[in-house]
Amino acid sequence: MSKYVFGVDLGGTTVKLGLFDNEGAVLDKWEIVTRTENNGELILPDIAKAVLDKMAEKSIDKKDVVGVGIGVPGPVDDEGKVSVAVNLGWGAKDIAGELKSYTGLPVKAGNDANVAALGEMWQGGGKGFKNLVVVTLGTGVGGGIIINGKVVTGATGAGGEIGHLHVIDEEEETCGCGNHGCLEQYASATGVVRLAKRKLAVNKKVTLLSENDLSAKAVFDAVKANDEVAIEIAEQFGEILGKGLASVAAVTNPEAFVIGGGVSKAGTVLFDYIEKNYQKYAFPSCRKAVFKLAILGNDAGIFGAAKLVID
C-alpha cells in the first residue's frame, strides 16, 4: 500500500507543496517560486523537479507514492485540463497529463478554490459536513461547492465561481471577468477597499480610516474599534455578501458556509454583518445553514490537493 501523497497549491507568485502520509498528516511543507515567463512553460517542470527532489531527499520510492494532487488558479475540467489560467500565462493545458509525464506519478488537478474547499471539508472548518460552500475572500472571491462530499466541478470547470454572481446592476467598473457588478467587486479584499474608497469620498464623519492607507484589515480593525464609518462599510459588505450567499443557498441548500481567505482574518466579526443579511434574504428552509471560519489558512490548498488524490 502506497504511503505518501503530494499536495501542490499553484499560485501566481509561489507554489506551495506538501508531503502527506495517506492519513492526512503533514510530513513536510515547502515553497518554490512560480516562474511565469514564456507563458509559464517552466511551471510544471519546476513542480515535477520539486516533487522528485523531495522523494530523493527522503528516500521515497515511486511505488510508495499515491500520487500528486494540484490546485490551479483557473477552471479545470474533470480530466485535469485547464482552458486558460491568466495569472500563470497559460492557455489551454493538460495539467494532469503533463505533470504525470514529468513525474511518472498519478496526478489529479482541480481548480484552486475548489481544492481549498475540499481541504477545509477534510481537515478544516468544514469538518463533519458533507454539503457545504467554502467562500474564499482573497484578492478575488472564490468558491467551492461541495455536495455529498464531492466538489462540483461543473460543465466547463466553472462550478463554484460565486465571485461572479451578478449582484449590482448599476456598477460601472469592469470586473476581471469582463462583466459588471460581480460579487467579488465588493466582497474580496480589493472589493472591501472599493467600498471603503467610495464611502470615504462622500464621508463627512470622523473616522479612523484614511484614504491613503486602506485595506480590508484596516476596515475591520476600525469596525472592532467601533468606528461608525467602518461599520457602515461593513454593513454594505455584509448586505452584498449575505444576499449573494442566500442566492447560492437557493441553488444547493448547504448545511454550512465556511469563510476563508485574507478578509476572513478579521474573524467572527464578519459573521455579524454577513449572517443577518443571509437570514434576511435566504429561503426559509435554507436559514439553518451555519457559518464557520476556515482554519487551514494558506494550507487548505495543499490539504485539498492531497485529498484529491486520496479519494
Add this chain to the structure above:
Amino acid sequence: MSKYVFGVDLGGTTVKLGLFDNEGAVLDKWEIVTRTENNGELILPDIAKAVLDKMAEKSIDKKDVVGVGIGVPGPVDDEGKVSVAVNLGWGAKDIAGELKSYTGLPVKAGNDANVAALGEMWQGGGKGFKNLVVVTLGTGVGGGIIINGKVVTGATGAGGEIGHLHVIDEEEETCGCGNHGCLEQYASATGVVRLAKRKLAVNKKVTLLSENDLSAKAVFDAVKANDEVAIEIAEQFGEILGKGLASVAAVTNPEAFVIGGGVSKAGTVLFDYIEKNYQKYAFPSCRKAVFKLAILGNDAGIFGAAKLVID
C-alpha cells in the same frame, strides 16, 4: 427480476399515477383526486389503494414491483420525510415510511420539482445531459439541479428552490415564502401577469393586451403577434430570468437549462428573451450552456418518480 414500477406525482388538486416497466415505458396512466381535508390524512391511504387496486386489476404480484416513487410539493429530505407541505395540509410527515407501510412496497420520495427534473433528464428535454438545471415556470417557479445525474436535495430538502432567488430589491409585494423580490414573483405564470399588470397600468401605447384578460399565454401570444407592449413585458421577464439563471450557473455551471411548466408552452420564443440576458450576465466559462424545452409536460413527475425507484 422485478418488472414494474409506479410513479406518483402528488399535487394539491390531483394525484397523477403511472405504471411503468423497468425500462421506462408507460404501461398505464391515471389520476385520482387529492383529498386535502383533515390535514390531508387520506392522501397517502388513497394513493396506496390506487396502487394496490391497479396491481389487482393487472394481476401484478408484489414480487414483480420494484417500488413506488412519489413526488411531493414541499421540501423532502434524503429519507423521504417532509417537514411541511402547505398545499396538502401536511406538517411533518414520513412519506416514504407511511406509504411503504400501506402498500408493503419499497418507496422513495422526493420534491416534486426535483422529481420532474429527473424525469426530464431521463426521458425528456434533458436527455443526454448529466449536469443540468430544470426550471419549471408554473404557478410558482421550481427548479431541479442535477449534478452528475443526481438531483441535489440539499441539507433540508430545499436544493433547487431557485424560484426564491432574490432578484429585485425594491419589491413591496410579499412572495409566498415571506420574502420580497423572489424570482418566482416575475418569472412564474402569475409573475408574468404581475409584470403585465404593472406595465399596463402606466402604458399609453396601443396593445392587444387587456387588463381584464391577462395570462402568461396572452402575453406571449401577443409577443408572437409583434405587440410592442407585450414585447416590453417579455424583455423584462427575460432580463430577470436570464440574470437569475446566470446566478445559478455561477454556482453549478450546468451544460443545459431545460425550461418547462405552463409558461414554457409559449415555446422557443421564450429563449429569445432569456438567452440574450443569460449571455449578458453569465460568467464567461458558463456561457456555453444550452437552452432546451421540457417535453414531458405534466408527465415529467410520474417519469421522474419512477426513475427515483429504478436508480
